[in-house]
Amino acid sequence: MKKMLKILLTLILVLVIVVLAYVGYVFFSYQRLPDHMALKVTNNSETALTKNTDYRLMSYNIGYAAYPADYSFFMDGGKYSRAYDQETVEKNMTGILETTKELDPDFALFQEVDQKGDRSMKVDEVTGLTTGLPTYSHVYAQNYDSAYLFYPLTQPIGKAKSGLVTLSKATISESTRYKLPIDTDFNKFFDLDRGFSASLIPVKDSRKLTLINTHMSAFTKNREVRQAQLAKLFDFMKQEYENGRYVIVGGDFNHDMLGNSPEVFGTQTEPFNWTHPFPTSDLPAHFRVANEGLAEAKIPSVRRNNEAYQKGQSFVSIVDGFLVSDNVKVEKVAVHETDFANSDHQPIVLTFKLG
Numbered sequence: 137m138k139k140m141l142k143i144l145l146t147l148i149l150v151l152v153i154v155v156l157a158y159v160g161y162v163f164f165s166y167q168r169l170p171d172h173m174a175l176k177v178t179n180n181s182e183t184a185l186t187k188n189t190d191y192r193l194m195s196y197n198i199g200y201a202a203y204p205a206d207y208s209f210f211m212d213g214g215k216y217s218r219a220y221d222q223e224t225v226e227k228n229m230t231g232i233l234e235t236t237k238e239l240d241p242d243f244a245l246f247q248e249v250d251q252k253g254d255r256s257m258k259v260d261e262v263t264g265l266t267t268g269l270p271t272y273s274h275v276y277a278q279n280y281d282s283a284y285l286f287y288p289l290t291q292p293i294g295k296a297k298s299g300l301v302t303l304s305k306a307t308i309s310e311s312t313r314y315k316l317p318i319d320t321d322f323n324k325f326f327d328l329d330r331g332f333s334a335s336l337i338p339v340k341d342s343r344k345l346t347l348i349n350t351h352m353s354a355f356t357k358n359r360e361v362r363q364a365q366l367a368k369l370f371d372f373m374k375q376e377y378e379n380g381r382y383v384i385v386g387g388d389f390n391h392d393m394l395g396n397s398p399e400v401f402g403t404q405t406e407p408f409n410w411t412h413p414f415p416t417s418d419l420p421a422h423f424r425v426a427n428e429g430l431a432e433a434k435i436p437s438v439r440r441n442n443e444a445y446q447k448g449q450s451f452v453s454i455v456d457g458f459l460v461s462d463n464v465k466v467e468k469v470a471v472h473e474t475d476f477a478n479s480d481h482q483p484i485v486l487t488f489k490l491g
Contacts, residue, residue: 162283162285168315168318168329169278169313169315169329169331170315171314171315172312172313172314173312173313173314173315174311174312174313175276175277175311175333176275176276177273177275177308177309177310177335178266178273178274179273179307179308180270180271180273180274181271181272181273181304181306181307182307183305183306183307184307184337184338184339184340185306185337185338185339185340185345185490186339187339187340187341187489187490187491188490188491189490190467190487190488191242191243191487191488191489192239192240192241192242192243192485192487193242193243193244193245193347193386193458193485193486193487194239194241194243194244194245194472194485195244195245195246195349195387195388195456195457195458195483195484195485195486196235196236196244196245196246196247196456196479196481196482196483196484197246197247197248197351197387197388197438197456197480197481198228198229198246198247198248198249198261198478198479198481199248199479200219200225200248200249200253200256200298201219201225201226201229201250201256201259201478202218202219202220202224202228202255203228203441203479203480204220204224204227204228204477205445205475205476205477206445207441207444207480208441208442208444209441209442209480210288211355212441212442213441213443214441214442214443216291217255217287217291217292217293218254218255218256218257218294219257221257222257222259225256225261226259227478228478228479229259229261229265229268231474231477232265232479233264233268233269235472235474235483236269236483239472239483241303241485242304242306243303243304243305243306243347244269244272244302244303245301245302245303245347245349245386246265246300246301246302246303246349247349247350247387247388248351249262249265249276249298249300249301250262250297250298251276251278251298251299252295252296252297253295253296253297253298254284254292254293254294254296255293255294255296262276262299265303266301266303269303271305272304272305273303273304273307273308274301274302274303274304274308275301275302275308275311275333275335276299276300276301276302277299277300277313277331277332277333278298278299278313278329278331279298279299279300279328279329279330279331279351280296280297280298280299280328280329280330281296281297281329282295282296282297282328283295300332300333300349300350300387301349302333302335302347304335304337304347306337306338307337307338308335308336309336309337309338309344310335310336311333311335311336312333312334313331313332313333314331314334314372315329315330315331316330316332316350316353316364316365316368317361317364317365318330318353318356318365319356319358330351330353332348332350332351332369332372333349333350334346334347334348334372334376335347335348335349336381339382343380343381343382344381344382345382345384345490346376346381346383346384347384347386348369348373348385348386349387350369350385350386350387350388351387351388351390352365352387352388352389353365354409354410355410356409362390362391362412363415366415366418367418369385370418370419370420370423371420373385373420373423373459373461374420374423377422377423377463381461382461382463382464382490383423383459383460383461383464384458384459384461384464384486384488385458385459385460386458386486387456388438388455388456388481389414389455389456389457390409390410390455391410391411391412391413391414391415391455392407392411392412392413392414392454392455393414393425393427393430393454393455393456393457394427394430394454395413395416396413397411397452397453397454398453400431400434401452401453403451403452403453404451408440411453411455419459422461422462422463423460423461424460424462425457425458425459426457426459426460426466426469426486426488427454427457427469428469429468429469429470430454430457430469430470430471433470435471435472435473435482436452436453436454437453437454437456437457437471437482437483437484438452438455438456438480438481438482439451439476439480445475445476447475454484456481457484458484458486460486460488463490464488464490464491465488465489465490466486466487467487468485468486468487469484469485469486469487470485471483471484471485472484
């Protein structure tokens with residue numbers, strides 16, 4: 137009995153040491169990128185924009201190319217934490233590139249693009265987008281570079297280095313990453329780092345377009361964090377407008393961009409953390425949500441990942457979209473229907489003029 141007890145205590149001690157070592161690894165490897173961080177821009181065009189010309193801007197959260205239509209995600213009540221396999225990721229990346237080429241936007245904003253991640257089978261999706269669409273100028277802004285997360289235990293999500301990619305058929309004169317407020321307790325290890333990128337694009341009248349790419353927190357239950365993220369973004373938008381610039385923000389806001397998506401799509405009214413109505417009343421003066429026609433079209437930009445997608449039955453909403461300053465004329469806004477073939481989001485396209 138004494139020998140068995142000694143073995144048991146030894147095993148418990150080893151387990152405690154392993155757990156403490158892992159917790160220390162997670163804590164000490166965690167870091168946030170600095171605020172106001174200059175980004176490397178690769179320009180493949182010398183074109184400047186002109187006023188009163190139609191331009192098309194696409195925003196597409198590609199879900200690190202791990203989400204075909206039959207996929208479900210563990211943090212949304214589903215099964216999986218990683219892509220099925222590398223072949224699935226590469227197939228989804230091919231579909232994402234084909235969709236982008238079909239839509240042929242002048243600008244494209246991508247979110248959840250992995251540089252290297254266990255969840256995306258280590259496929260370099262940043263290189264996949266920039267080499268697959270070689271005529272665009274491009275810039276990459278890292279969101280986070282996480283430690284290896286042993287969660288869930290049955291299939292750990294692992295490490296992930298991921299961020300935002302901005303593409304432009306025009307010259308990008310400079311681009312900067314700004315960090316967003318996040319949880320400061322243990323939840324920060326799951327929501328990780330957050331930021332938005334702001335790219336300046338010259339316009340021939342000597343002004344510039346500030347094109348912002350953002351991806352707000354989805355699973356935080358802390359309302360103050362969501363409010364603080366929007367407040368920082370709104371302050372920046374206001375500052376850019378007061379500097380005489382055209383301003384467009386695109387991305388995944390993880391808020392209901394219609395304000396009444398449950399009514400539009402006939403889904404449950406109790407919101408998830410990522411479907412609270414977007415606070416339009418808090419927008420700074422001279423800005424609005426560009427959402428005309430979206431309610432009438434009834435094409436969602438996101439699905440819930442608790443189960444495989446079933447058209448007409450799955451929970452859907454519109455959380456992707458655009459904020460525009462009043463010197464930008466909106467011609468059209470539309471979600472492009474893909475039946476969620478390559479991501480849990482569908483691309484949304486804004487047609488606009490600078491005027």
